[in-house]
Structures are given as C-alpha cells and as structure tokens.
Amino acid sequence: MTTATLAPLLSVSYLVKHFDVGGGLLRGKTGTVKAVDGVSFDIRRGETFGIVGESGCGKSTLARTLLRLETPNSGRVTFEGQDIFTPQALSDKALRRRIQVVFQDPFAALSPRMTIYDVLTEPLKIHEGTLDKARWPERVRELLERVGLRPEFANRFPHEFSGGQLQRIGIARALVLGPELIILDEPVSALDVSIQAQVVNLLEEVQEEFGVAYMCISHDLSIVRHISDRIGVMYLGEMVEMGDCEDVYETPAHPYTKALLSAEPEINIGGEKRQQVLLKGEVPSPVNPPSGCRFRTRCWKAQDKCREVPPTTRVGDADRVVKCHFPLTND
Amino acid sequence: MTRHQFELSNLNVAFRSPAQTVHAVRGVSFHVDKGETFAIVGESGSGKTVSMMAAMRLLQSPPAHITADAMRFKGEDLQAVRQRDWWRYTGEKIAMVFQDALTALNPVYTVGWQIGEMFRVHRPQMTRREIRAASIALLTKVGIPEPERRLDDYPHQFSGGMRQRAMIAMGIALDPEVLIADEPTTALDVTVQAQIMDLLQQLKDERQMSLILITHDLGLVAETADRVAIMYAGTVMETGTIRQVLGTPRHPYTLGLLGSRPQAIEKGDKLRPILGSPPNLAAASRGCPFAPRCTAAKPVCSEQFPPTVHVPSGQDVTCHVVAEEAGQGNRQPEVTT
Numbered sequence: 001m002t003t004a005t006l007a008p009l010l011s012v013s014y015l016v017k018h019f020d021v022g023g024g025l026l027r028g029k030t031g032t033v034k035a036v037d038g039v040s041f042d043i044r045r046g047e048t049f050g051i052v053g054e055s056g057c058g059k060s061t062l063a064r065t066l067l068r069l070e071t072p073n074s075g076r077v078t079f080e081g082q083d084i085f086t087p088q089a090l091s092d093k094a095l096r097r098r099i100q101v102v103f104q105d106p107f108a109a110l111s112p113r114m115t116i117y118d119v120l121t122e123p124l125k126i127h128e129g130t131l132d133k134a135r136w137p138e139r140v141r142e143l144l145e146r147v148g149l150r151p152e153f154a155n156r157f158p159h160e161f162s163g164g165q166l167q168r169i170g171i172a173r174a175l176v177l178g179p180e181l182i183i184l185d186e187p188v189s190a191l192d193v194s195i196q197a198q199v200v201n202l203l204e205e206v207q208e209e210f211g212v213a214y215m216c217i218s219h220d221l222s223i224v225r226h227i228s229d230r231i232g233v234m235y236l237g238e239m240v241e242m243g244d245c246e247d248v249y250e251t252p253a254h255p256y257t258k259a260l261l262s263a264e265p266e267i268n269i270g271g272e273k274r275q276q277v278l279l280k281g282e283v284p285s286p287v288n289p290p291s292g293c294r295f296r297t298r299c300w301k302a303q304d305k306c307r308e309v310p311p312t313t314r315v316g317d318a319d320r321v322v323k324c325h326f327p328l329t330n331d
Numbered sequence: 332m333t334r335h336q337f338e339l340s341n342l343n344v345a346f347r348s349p350a351q352t353v354h355a356v357r358g359v360s361f362h363v364d365k366g367e368t369f370a371i372v373g374e375s376g377s378g379k380t381v382s383m384m385a386a387m388r389l390l391q392s393p394p395a396h397i398t399a400d401a402m403r404f405k406g407e408d409l410q411a412v413r414q415r416d417w418w419r420y421t422g423e424k425i426a427m428v429f430q431d432a433l434t435a436l437n438p439v440y441t442v443g444w445q446i447g448e449m450f451r452v453h454r455p456q457m458t459r460r461e462i463r464a465a466s467i468a469l470l471t472k473v474g475i476p477e478p479e480r481r482l483d484d485y486p487h488q489f490s491g492g493m494r495q496r497a498m499i500a501m502g503i504a505l506d507p508e509v510l511i512a513d514e515p516t517t518a519l520d521v522t523v524q525a526q527i528m529d530l531l532q533q534l535k536d537e538r539q540m541s542l543i544l545i546t547h548d549l550g551l552v553a554e555t556a557d558r559v560a561i562m563y564a565g566t567v568m569e570t571g572t573i574r575q576v577l578g579t580p581r582h583p584y585t586l587g588l589l590g591s592r593p594q595a596i597e598k599g600d601k602l603r604p605i606l607g608s609p610p611n612l613a614a615a616s617r618g619c620p621f622a623p624r625c626t627a628a629k630p631v632c633s634e635q636f637p638p639t640v641h642v643p644s645g646q647d648v649t650c651h652v653v654a655e656e657a658g659q660g661n662r663q664p665e666v667t668t
Contacts, residue, residue: 054520054521054522054523055491055520162608164608165608192374192375192547192608192609193374193547193549193588193591194374194587194588194591194604194605194608194609194624195604195608196591196604197591197592197602197603197604197605198604198606200593200602200604201601201602201604204601219520219521221521222592222593222594223593225593225598226593226598226602246598259522260521260522263521263522263524263525264521264550265524265548265550265551265553265554265555266550266553266554266594267549267550267553267577267589267592267594268553269553269573269574269577269578270574270578276525278525278526278529279522279525279526282490282492282493282522282523283520
C-alpha cells in the first residue's frame, strides 16, 4: 500500500480483555478467560489486515472490543489518534459511524421483520443528520446497485434472499454511513464455495472504490491470503506473528504459523507430497494457559526455556513481529 | 463383473409434499472398493448427504420417495433386506459418522454409554465389564487421553475434536467394512482436521476398510481420496480418480470450482467466481441443472438432461458440451467400471 508511511488509522496497544468465569451461584469467581491478552497492532488507511487463528484464540473477542461491544480491561485503542474508550469517545456516535462490521452469518444478521429498505436506512435514522431524508431512497438504490442487487429488492424481506445475496445486503449496510474501517468477521465462511469468490470480489471492489480499510478475521487461510496486505496470527489470546501477508505465508517464523499453514489441505496433482507439520493435541484452555510460551505444549521445538520464560515480542526486518524464543530460520 | 464393497446405481430421491416435489438426488451411481477412499464433493443442497442417508434408510418415507436400480453391499441386494433385519447391516457392515458431533451425540448420556450401546445392541453376549474394556480400547484407538476417566464424561465435557473422535469410535466399534464419514472435519479447526484425517487414514489402512468421505473441501479430497464424484443439484457431474478429475477436469462446473479458488490465480488478480447461484430444486428443469450458470451452455443444455460420457482421460462426465466434443452427443454410453 502506498499509504504505508502515513499515521495508522487504528492503533491497538497492549489490549487486554479477560472474562471472569463463575463457579455457580454464591461460589464466586473461579477463573479468568484470557481471551485477548496484550495484543498490539496497527491498521493503515485503505489496507486489509487479516487475522487468522483457531477457534478460541480470541479473534472474535478482539473484533467485538474494537467495535466497543466489550470494554477492555486495559490497553489503548486509538482511531486517528483519538482514544476510543474515553467517556467522551464512548458517547460519541460519530466515531461509531466510522467503524462498521459485516457479520459471519447473514441469515442471523438481518432482522426478519424489516424490509431491506428499513435495514439499509436504520443506520441513517440512528445517526440523524447524516443524510437528508429525501435522499434516502436514492442512497438505498445506489448501494443495492453497488453490491450487485436490483434496486427493487428494497421492498423485500430477508427470507426472500439466498445466503450470498444476504451477505451483499450486509455489506451494503456496513457502507451506508461511509465508514473508514469495516471489520469483517468470517465474511464468507457461511456461504457456498461457488458463492464465496463472488463476495470476495465485491469486497475488493468496494475497497478500491471507497478506500475503506478492512480488518478481516477468518479461519480460511487461502481467502485471508488473497485479500490481506498484512496479517496477524493469533494463538490463545496473543499475537504470535505479524507481518506482510506474502512474507508470512512464504516464510513463517513462528512454529505455530508454520503448523497452521501446513495443515490447510491443498490440491497438488502429480506434485511432491508436501511437508506437513502435524500438531499434537488441541488448543489448551484459555482459563489456564501454559506457563512461559503458550504454544509450548504443542510445539515441536520447545525447550526448557519456553516453559520458564514467556517470549517477548521481537520486531525483525520489514516490520515482521514474532513472539518466540526460537523462531524458524528459513534457509 | 467385479464385486464392489458398496455400490449404488441410478439412485433417485424426491421429497414430495402437496405443494411441491423437491428432486434432491437425480440418477446417482457410484461404487467403492475394498480399502479405497471415495469422496463425494458438493455444495450444500447438492444431494451428497441425502444420497447416503437414503442408502442407510435414514430418510422418512413419505415425504422421501426413493428409487434405485441397485444398492449392493458386496454383491448383496440391500433393497431386498427386510426392515426388521436392517439393524444387522448398520454399524456392523456399513457405519456412518455424522457431521455435527454435538447434535449427533445425546447430551443426557455419557460418552461411554453411547459407545457401549453399539455392543449392547449388536453383541448381546458381552458382559458389562467386557463392554467397558472394549469402549476404553476404542477411545484409546482414536487418541483420547485418559480414556478410563473420559468414558464417564458427558458430550458437553468434550471439545469439538474429541467429540468427533468419539463419533469415529462409535463408527468403527463393530469393525464395519464400509465407513461413511459425512463432513467429519467441517466444524473443526485445520490443525485438528489434519489430526482427524490422519486417524481415519490410519484406521482405514489397518482394517482395509472402505471410506466414503462426504465433503465440500476440494483440498481435503485431493489429499485423502482415491476417487471422487463432483455433485451439483442432485446430479453427479464428473467422477473418476483424483488425478483425472482434479488434474484434467472436463466438466464446466468442476472447472469453475477449481478456477474460483484463490490458489488458481496470481496474488493481486481478481478471483474468477462461478456466476449466479445454485438452482431451486423444487423447480427442476428438464435440462442440465448447471446450464443457467454455465459459460459453455448451448440451447440443448436447458432442454435435455445431459448424457454421461467416458472421456479419454478416463473419467465420466455428465455434460452435453463434453459429449458433443467426444462425438457421442445424446447417446447413453456403456459405462465400464
């Protein structure tokens, strides 16, 4: 991206979000889920930042926190230099207008009792004064055409549409208020394979046209690779590796990144059987993560030091960030 | 003719209601041999699960209306088996592992009770102690740590990967010769998916079991299956070995699916999706179900159901355009298997 040298649009530093787990009535708190535990990253204007990781790694909690649906325990998030969690910022609706979201399940994300026109104009109702009411029908028409739907669909209800069409409507809704950042939470994983590519192309066209930045969360590694400029890899609430998308995919430095990427099946007819790193066990509980490095229980390179000392985050060439005592060297 | 472990020929499934008839499966035929993995690939609604549910007699009729020229297990006619004897086939000869382990397991019984049920029903001579020992051995086999303790856990105490392992344990409990695995890893993370596929592969090799793998993931198919059928809107569009179908695909739908993947293009280029969306099966046309989305479609495609032709690279393709190119237009060829 050409804007790489400019100040970041969104800047997250040492963000922590823990949830208390209760032991039942009157028994009080028994533990803490460390869903997001000290995560830092920037998103630049107009770029796509991808986040990959397995379920339970904290990617959805991170998204919810950035949307201010959760209040962080500590850490700082600034949007164009402005802290988004100060009391003034929290009551500032204008800030909400600038960060929008597209959810995973398009069937659940739209109210079945509202027509598409109502769905698309509700943000305008909430953010009064954004657009003169007389111009709403025109705006709805424009948006529907932009996302590849017929303008007369505005009078229909969600049940009349397929999953792919509903996701297009979800994207239109996110665009109504002209946001600068859209958080995409698994934007295509609920869609049929033959429809996914259509929606991915639409997201890219929208980005080119409106210059909006994306934070794209997905477990589909090939989709994230396709649309991201930079990616972050999360494991048990931590960002274990981050950097330029192609660099990370080509030469993963964190053992977890390498294992995750190698687990994705690929079509390679007649080629050599690829090297696969098969991890032992499953992701440990975020209530009681392993001591030292959180990945050490499944890591084939783990040594004593990994159990004793948590690795620090190191910044290498080309802003590659790795949180590992013994990063892989790719020779 | 060779005797296949499992064979379906011209299976049709329709769901009838007073208002409409949904043609979920139209003329599906395939077979699987000993020790082989056969994959059925398709999008949701393509009929891949319904085909296997029909074969396993898991569909309620009515509304399901099932017809087939043949359904055979090692040459034996499965359609002739009386309903009261059917239980001897399920689990023992052909077993099925269902997609969503959380809904497939009963939440109010322990995992051990549910695995043990296989033995209580099929091996009445076994004592409770023997059943418990056998269940522990199964959990060990599928890689669940501390099986003695985990046997008394309820499904909600298991993680997603462990539930799927428990489902597989139930599936292989009676040493079936054919195992049908319906999207066994769809709900799981990729690192756990790799473990589960590794386990299935290992069990298959050990027991010379045949595996029918239902999935929508072409990558997974390429890495684990021997042969594949690509389904669309209830019809098998293309079928052959992995090398034939994924290496030299001929059907426009297979080509479209492979071409729409991010791996098919250079980074920075636009994806090349299949346009349009899957058809409504209640309004089934006479012609090829893929015709409305097909870039190669001709007038005949929307009028007549396409013939299945055997192409030089070895696979069978159900397509007018491919048939014409092969000089076999509109002639139903003998499919040699």
